[in-house]
Amino acid sequence: MQSEKPKSPPAGGPAPVVDVEQAEAALVEHYPRLVRLAYLVLPPGLGRNRRVLTAHALTQRALPRGRKAGQPVAVPSQRSGARPHDAGYAYVRLQVLRGALDAGLPLKRLAWPKRAQFPPLLPQVRGLQLFPRSGGAEELALDQRLAALSADARAAYVLRGLESLDDAGVRATLTAAGCEDPDAAVAEADEVEARQALLASPEFDPCSLQARPTDLMRRRQHMKAAGVAVAAAVVCGALLGMPGDGWGPDGAAAPPYARNPAGQAALDPDRLTTVPAGAWKRSARADFSSWPARGGLTKDKALLRRALAVWARPGNTVQVSATPGTASGAPPGPAQLLYAGEVDSARVVLLYDGLRIVRYAEPKEGTGGAALDFARVDGATGADAGAVVVNRTDGNIRYLTAPWVTSASVGDLLKPAGPPLDLKRDEDGVTASFAGPPASGRCTSWSALRLREADGAVRVSTDLGELTPARLTAGRPAAPREAAPGDWAKTACSLSSVRSSGVRSVNSWQYARQALPEAGGVAQWSCARAETWRGRGSRTLAQFQTAGSAAGAVAAKAEDSLACGARDAKVLAGVLWKSQAGNWYLLGAGSKNVTSVTATGGARAEGNLLAVRTERGTQARLTGTLTDGSKVTTLR
Structure with a gap:
């Protein structure tokens, strides 16, 4: 009572x-x-x-x-x-x-x-x-x-x-x-x-x-670390008691309990690197290292100190996420401040340590429900460093754009004829909120961000659930170009298969056109290859698209394959197709360097296209012969 x-x-x-x-x-x-x-x-x-x-x-x-x-x-x-x-x-x-x-x-x-x-x-x-x-x-x-x-x-x-x-x-x-x-x-x-x-x-x-x-995994790690520390202390004590050189003032090793100066400096908001506005115009590199510090809270030392402290030691209540292959550890030294300001109902801090973009967000009221996100961006060029997600709420996105971006717009990849909508940006370069691509369910639209840069180039990218948008290109893998309206009209919905997998860029390449039997029109064969920031984990989809279809059908797919990429552009795929009269055909198409296509059962066609009559449910394997006499099989 x-x-x-x-x-x-x-x-x-x-x-x-x-x-x-x-x-x-x-x-x-x-x-x-x-x-x-x-x-x-x-x-x-x-x-x-x-x-x-x-x-x-x-x-x-x-x-x-x-x-x-x-x-x-x-x-x-x-x-x-x-x-x-x-x-x-x-x-x-x-x-x-x-x-x-x-x-x-x-x-x-x-x-x-x-x-x-x-x-x-x-x-x-x-x-x-x-x-x-x-x-x-x-x-x-x-x-x-x-x-x-x-x-x-x-x-x-x-x-x-x-x-x-x-x-x-x-x-x-x-x-x-x-x-x-x-x-x-x-x-x-x-x-x-x-x-x-x-x-x-x-x-x-x-x-x-x-x-x-408490965090059981972290507790177990701490117990193991404590055991190792005790064992190390015992060994070090024995060594110090022995004659000869030890941890003297001239030794190469630091004392066992000395503070790491770089680690201490990484937690000091006064040591953050801040690039002045306009520095990108004089920089030899157009990447995140030339982004100026922007936002209305760049002088809020308390906020910056919290962001750095959470980065170093996130508490049990902090929601931590990292793209595949991205380390989520503490900063190795003082980081670069990209942004600190209020966005919607949150205070957001964006940091860059040369390898990763780190986003810290907390509510305006208190610090409960803080979030910490990591994304790998090592080796980012100007085309890959055009925007960073500053806030994502209920499927809507706001981006912080690069200082060399002069205008921003958003368009629907599935409706290339429609004009893109201009996106307003505030004085810091933060875009207005707009609806991102569908995370699940029916794919009736797919939004893409279009950024015009100071040199007139237009970069197209799309949100795949990560801090940095994935760049969209089209054309031969050896020399891709910026995506144009129509390049992704029938393949955009396939991008959902590579969501949240650390994708850096996706290229769509129409590698063959085929006249369908029984005057069925013309089909297009294309492959879409997603490259990741970590190099491994690439994904390739081969799609078959008829003139009357709204979207392409996946004919084959592969992971960690060189097919359809800059290092190995050859590709081969096949599908079963039903004509208007109800007849079934085995169709196959390879890239231009395929000189003949052979199917199990003996069917063979010269060139890179195959079309033979077959039965429903037939399972056939295709093999292509290249100009140098080597063989290529379908994606798998």
């Missing part, structure tokens, strides 16, 4: 005094209320588990230290109508409030940190995370509103709602707790709707807890 709300001593007259026994009795009687008070005032950025432990620690050490029982302790005066023995509660409440406010203060280089700013020594729980039971939507909304307040305003709101103090009592208590401007704190608290009943809900009760395990 909740203890009865203690009343406060009178505002006038001499300040009441309490002894240690009074304070201890008040703490034991009202312990749940005091812990709830501390939990509500503590900064939400600590995380729910640490807030719970810190709230209990602050309450348990609220008693006077170094005083014998019976020695008086002064207590600031409170509102009228209180009983004399309530002075003990007023004292411990004040001590709890002071500790909670101190815990939210930033650390200063030239000042000793306060005890409340350190993680609590006691109580401690190993292997478990403790947090209050979840409430409803109203409790969540109130928690978010409180997180947006300053610590003093949060204390004013809680004293008013949980302790039922009037404004005079709130100001007096805040003043006694060390608040410099209690009037401003009360005014800021007035901006939040009074919801006293919600403050007593289980959502804010750190005495009624749920338990969940």
Whole structure:
């Protein structure tokens, strides 16, 4: 049961005094209320588990230290109508409030940190995370509103709602707790709707807890690392005790517990590389290294420090994603800042370390639900470094475009005749939000981003669920060109098969045209090859497209094959096709360097095209002969 709300001593007259026994009795009687008070005032950025432990620690050490029982302790005066023995509660409440406010203060280089700013020594729980039971939507909304307040305003709101103090009592208590401007704190608290009943809900009760395990895999790794460290310390101690050279001042190895200067520098926002605007015009390379630092929060050191800290050590609540083949470890040294600003309902930071683009995003209200995304971009050229996803919400995308991009538009690959729609960009180069390609379901449209660069070139790319869009090209693999309207009209929907696989670029090549039997028209054979940033994992699709079909049919596919690529452009594929009269044919087509095509069963055709009558359900293998006499089989 909740203890009865203690009343406060009178505002006038001499300040009441309490002894240690009074304070201890008040703490034991009202312990749940005091812990709830501390939990509500503590900064939400600590995380729910640490807030719970810190709230209990602050309450348990609220008693006077170094005083014998019976020695008086002064207590600031409170509102009228209180009983004399309530002075003990007023004292411990004040001590709890002071500790909670101190815990939210930033650390200063030239000042000793306060005890409340350190993680609590006691109580401690190993292997478990403790947090209050979840409430409803109203409790969540109130928690978010409180997180947006300053610590003093949060204390004013809680004293008013949980302790039922009037404004005079709130100001007096805040003043006694060390608040410099209690009037401003009360005014800021007035901006939040009074919801006293919600403050007593289980959502804010750190005495009624749920338990969940910590990260079991990370715990196992830490135990192994601790074992290795102990073994290394034993070996090193033995070596140091032996005669001869060891870890002396002139040795090549650093002392075992020395800090890594590069690692420390990587966490310092003041060490971030920032490229000035216009530097790309004088740079020998048009890539991410010449992007200037943009956005309205590039000077927000606290935000940048959080982004770097999460990059180095993401917590259990951070959503981390990385494209295949992309390392998600800490930065090797100071990174380059590309962007820091508010986009939609989030604060976003984009960083570049020479190999990866890293995106950190957190809500505008608090830091709960932060996300960290990694994408590999090593060796990116100007065509590959034209845009980075700055936000993706409900299937809609915003891009941060390169400084050399002069205009942006979006078009539908399935409707090449339709004009592209202009995309507005703000002064930092962030595009307006637009609908991305379908992630699943029917493929009725496929949006593509078109960027016009300062030299007049137009680059076409599309979103495949990653930080950088995949560049779209067309033509012979040895000399691909920028995709034009119509190049992807019948093959765009096949791009869904390479979503979220680390794709750098996709080339579509129409390698053959074939007149169909029985005057069935003309068919096109094309192959689409997706290259990845990591080099491995390429995917190739061969498609058969008739004149009346809206989309091509997949004839063959392969992974990690050189077929249809710049190093080996040969390709061969086959399908079963039914004519208007109901007759079935085995059709095959190879690239221009195929001189003949042979099917199992003996059917053979000179040239790179094959069309023979067959039966429904026939399974035949095709083999092609190249100009040099070597053989090629269908994609597999």
